[in-house]
Amino acid sequence: MTLQQRPSRLTAFVGGSKRLFFLGLGSLALVTAGQLAGPLIMRNIIDVRIPRADVRGMVMSALGYLGLVLAMGGLNYYGTIVVARLGLEIVTRIKEALFSHLLTLPVSYFDKHPVGELMARVESDTERVKELFSRIGITLLTNVLFFAGMLVVCLCLEPRVTAVLAGGLPLALGFVVYFFDKLRVLYDASRTRYAAVVARVTEFVQGAEIIRAFGRGRWAYESLERESRGKRDADVKASMLEYSAMGALGFVMGPLFTALIVKVLAPQIVTGAMTLGTLLVFLEYGRRLFDPIMAIAENIRAVQQARVSLKRIFDILDLEPEPGRGSTHAVCGPSHEARFQHDIEFRHVWFRYKEEEWVLKDVSFRVPRGANIALVGPSGSGKTTAIALLCRFYEPTRGEILVDGTRLSELDLESWRHKIGLVLQDVYLFPGTVLESVRVYNDEIPDLAVRKALSTAQALEFVERLPGGLGAEIRERGSNLSAGEKQLLAFARALAFAPEIVVLDEATASVDAKTERLVSRGMAELTKGRTSVVVAHRLSSIMNADEILFFKEGRIAARGRHEELVAAFPEYAELVRLQFPSVRSAGATEDAALFVPAALAANGGAS
Ligand code: ADP
Ligand code: MG
Numbered sequence: 261m262t263l264q265q266r267p268s269r270l271t272a273f274v275g276g277s278k279r280l281f282f283l284g285l286g287s288l289a290l291v292t293a294g295q296l297a298g299p300l301i302m303r304n305i306i307d308v309r310i311p312r313a314d315v316r317g318m319v320m321s322a323l324g325y326l327g328l329v330l331a332m333g334g335l336n337y338y339g340t341i342v343v344a345r346l347g348l349e350i351v352t353r354i355k356e357a358l359f360s361h362l363l364t365l366p367v368s369y370f371d372k373h374p375v376g377e378l379m380a381r382v383e384s385d386t387e388r389v390k391e392l393f394s395r396i397g398i399t400l401l402t403n404v405l406f407f408a409g410m411l412v413v414c415l416c417l418e419p420r421v422t423a424v425l426a427g428g429l430p431l432a433l434g435f436v437v438y439f440f441d442k443l444r445v446l447y448d449a450s451r452t453r454y455a456a457v458v459a460r461v462t463e464f465v466q467g468a469e470i471i472r473a474f475g476r477g478r479w480a481y482e483s484l485e486r487e488s489r490g491k492r493d494a495d496v497k498a499s500m501l502e503y504s505a506m507g508a509l510g511f512v513m514g515p516l517f518t519a520l521i522v523k524v525l526a527p528q529i530v531t532g533a534m535t536l537g538t539l540l541v542f543l544e545y546g547r548r549l550f551d552p553i554m555a556i557a558e559n560i561r562a563v564q565q566a567r568v569s570l571k572r573i574f575d576i577l578d579l580e581p582e583p584g585r586g587s588t589h590a591v592c593g594p595s596h597e598a599r600f601q602h603d604i605e606f607r608h609v610w611f612r613y614k615e616e617e618w619v620l621k622d623v624s625f626r627v628p629r630g631a632n633i634a635l636v637g638p639s640g641s642g643k644t645t646a647i648a649l650l651c652r653f654y655e656p657t658r659g660e661i662l663v664d665g666t667r668l669s670e671l672d673l674e675s676w677r678h679k680i681g682l683v684l685q686d687v688y689l690f691p692g693t694v695l696e697s698v699r700v701y702n703d704e705i706p707d708l709a710v711r712k713a714l715s716t717a718q719a720l721e722f723v724e725r726l727p728g729g730l731g732a733e734i735r736e737r738g739s740n741l742s743a744g745e746k747q748l749l750a751f752a753r754a755l756a757f758a759p760e761i762v763v764l765d766e767a768t769a770s771v772d773a774k775t776e777r778l779v780s781r782g783m784a785e786l787t788k789g790r791t792s793v794v795v796a797h798r799l800s801s802i803m804n805a806d807e808i809l810f811f812k813e814g815r816i817a818a819r820g821r822h823e824e825l826v827a828a829f830p831e832y833a834e835l836v837r838l839q840f841p842s843v844r845s846a847g848a849t850e851d852a853a854l855f856v857p858a859a860l861a862a863n864g865g866a867s
């Protein structure tokens with residue numbers, strides 16, 4: 261879609277601020293008119309008042325000039341504020357639209373677009389568009405107006421002389437265009453460098469620990485320095501060229517043009533065909549001639565950039581939201597409020613992230629209400645993918661997932677996700693207090709419910725030991741908590757939302773024996789009386805499962821209860837032995853030993 265085909269959306273961004281736009285444009289256009297009028301008042305003083313020795317008139321004109329200057333100052337102040345306000349209104353509207361749309365996009369979108377890129381979209385692209393419709397747009401318009409105004413006044417005063425002088429303009433314009441074209445290349449280079457520097461800084465700050473741990477600090481510093489120097493050199497070159505161009509305009513082209521004016525006008529003044537006042541007007545206008553030309557040349561570049569930014573913003577806004585969200589009902593047919601009374605069924609589900617790489621192959625299983633299902637299998641076998649499909653982060657490529665016989669894709673997405681309490685393998689905690697992090701800023705969940713969730717999840721004990729308790733601050737990504745503590749908080753978060761179904765990807769990181777006990781108990785509480793689908797990395801989880809699905813290369817290779825599988829499926833027994841260290845040192849989880857068949861425990865102990 262091109263920009264021309266998207267006028268309605270553009271109107272939505274800018275239309276609401278039409279009044280401000282015209283107020284800003286109007287007041288700055290008046291300032292421009294004032295700039296044009298100033299020399300005309302001087303002309304009146306020189307040509308009319310002085311020869312007549314009209315002191316009163318002179319004073320009046322001078323006062324008029326003063327009034328004009330003051331009014332222009334005031335209008336300029338007002339106009340500038342209006343334009344700034346206009347810009348802020350527009351950028352806020354675009355950012356809101358963009359961010360709220362990003363929140364509705366399918367998870368697969370975020371797989372493909374790194375954080376840095378999205379930040380750039382939301383931050384810098386919107387800023388550029390804002391500039392286009394406020395400062396740049398109005399600067400361009402007023403400068404075009406100024407230039408045209410000068411031309412008109414000059415033509416009215418001295419048509420023939422103006423025509424002669426205008427002959428010198430193409431030269432000046434050619435000069436400006438040439439320089440700004442060169443500058444554009446340099447500035448593009450500088451921006452590319454800048455992006456590289458920002459990317460480096462982001463990487464290095466995120467990986468600060470690793471860089472230090474592996475003694476790569478010096479290397480990081482030097483490589484950043486290289487990038488920065490590259491940017492500096494590009495900037496220096498650009499500045500040199502820019503100031504040379506401005507210098508050339510100011511010190512060479514300007515005086516040359518002034519000389520041209522004097523050369524053309526002087527003979528006429530000598531013969532009396534032209535007045536001194538008119539010469540003054542021409543000289544004044546000539547002096548400022550390059551201001552609008554420069555301003556236009558400079559801002560044309562910004563217009564091009566803003567067009568690119570606008571296109572990128574629209575490209576995002578044009579993306580379809582996740583199916584099943586309110587706005588796509590028309591496409592997918594009406595969604596049903598999710599209801600779950602009987603069972604969830606994966607029926608011949610195939611799935612791939614990329615062409616030709618099947619991650620799930622003909623996966624079928626049933627989760628009756630109230631059952632605890634465990635997914636086990638080697639890493640990369642598709643377990644996490646299966647639960648991602650269950651949460652409808654992705655749609656099955658083939659086959660279907662049914663809830664009480666209704667296709668998952670036909671259910672209202674919000675109401676389905678509402679039923680699920682999700683705990684992912686890598687726990688992400690929002691920075692802020694424990695309270696807000698656990699209830700994800702949802703005030704509808706009272707403090708007491710959070711406390712209860714923490715208690716059930718076995719997290720209350722350690723939270724109360726934190727300074728501030730529920731009000732204790734969690735740092736970014738929970739960096740001030742241990743892996744086990746984060747896990748417990750994630751349980752509490754899932755519990756606080758009172759889910760019907762618990763979907764859990766157990767963390768693989770091992771924790772100390774005491775935390776392990778807490779996590780196991782938290783798990784048991786979390787799944788008690790609920791339907792649960794758990795990617796199990798913990799022996800107690802598979803022991804308690806009603807059914808274990810053994811994933812291998814995207815297929816369910818075996819299923820059954822733990823004892824059955826151990827007896828019937830050597831591959832499973834081997835995996836359990838390798839994956840659950842607690843089998844080898846059964847002492848770590850006291851009750852685990854009770855569940856491990858003697859043969860397996862002996863086998864494990866031998867390795
Ligand atoms: P498991 O949880 O059993 O370890 P996953 O479901 O995470 O396995 O991954 C199964 C396969 O899918 C792996 O080969 C993995 O590389 C691939 N995969 C996982 N997530 C993505 C993704 N977002 N984009 C592309 N490929 C992915
Ligand atoms: Mg996984």
